[in-house]
Amino acid sequence: MKNIVWIIIIIVVLGGIFLLTSxxxxxxxxxxxxxxxxxxxxxxxxxxxxxxxEIERQEIDPTLAEFxxxxxxxxxxxLALANSGKVVLFFHAPWCPTCRSLNKNISxxxxxIPPNIAILKTDYDNETALKQKYGVTYQHTLVxxxxxxxxIAKWSGSPTLGAVLGAIK
Numbered sequence: 001m002k003n004i005v006w007i008i009i010i011i012v013v014l015g016g017i018f019l020l021t022s023x024x025x026x027x028x029x030x031x032x033x034x035x036x037x038x039x040x041x042x043x044x045x046x047x048x049x050x051x052x053x054e055i056e057r058q059e060i061d062p063t064l065a066e067f068x069x070x071x072x073x074x075x076x077x078x079l080a081l082a083n084s085g086k087v088v089l090f091f092h093a094p095w096c097p098t099c100r101s102l103n104k105n106i107s108x109x110x111x112x113i114p115p116n117i118a119i120l121k122t123d124y125d126n127e128t129a130l131k132q133k134y135g136v137t138y139q140h141t142l143v144x145x146x147x148x149x150x151x152i153a154k155w156s157g158s159p160t161l162g163a164v165l166g167a168i169k
Contacts, residue, residue: 069113082147085116093124093139
């Protein structure tokens with residue numbers, strides 16, 4: 001009878017330990033997930049721009065962004081991300097159906113952008129100097145560049161994020 005009592009006690013203790021460890025919240029590390037805990041304690045998904053704002057708000061070193069996949073609007077200073085990763089310029093026009101389709105696919109799959117990859121959406125209609133620099137003659141062109149803005153690769157027509165990632169050198 002004593003053996004049965006001890007077995008029940010052991011099962012109860014092990015079951016309690018299992019329940020306690022399985023109910024722990026997931027790691028909220030911004031490098032591994034696009035989420036944050038709000039003041040109310042709820043988990044919210046963040047866009048890449050919101051992640052950068054959160055990093056700056058928390059006074060975290062912004063170079064941590066190099067460990068997160070990024071999809072956001074182009075600005076010249078973001079080319080520095082190529083010092084520790086890969087940067088692709090996506091020449092996008094809002095009136096272009098294939099651009100809109102790729103934009104939608106990338107936006108839907110943000111969590112699939114690997115760390116150290118930054119896809120920067122450039123405005124095809126207004127970035128005339130960039131188009132000239134990279135010889136871009138039509139929208140939906142993608143240009144991989146280094147930190148100095150030199151071309152590493154150039155292609156067009158990638159229909160999905162997977163195709164873009166597959167073309168990166």
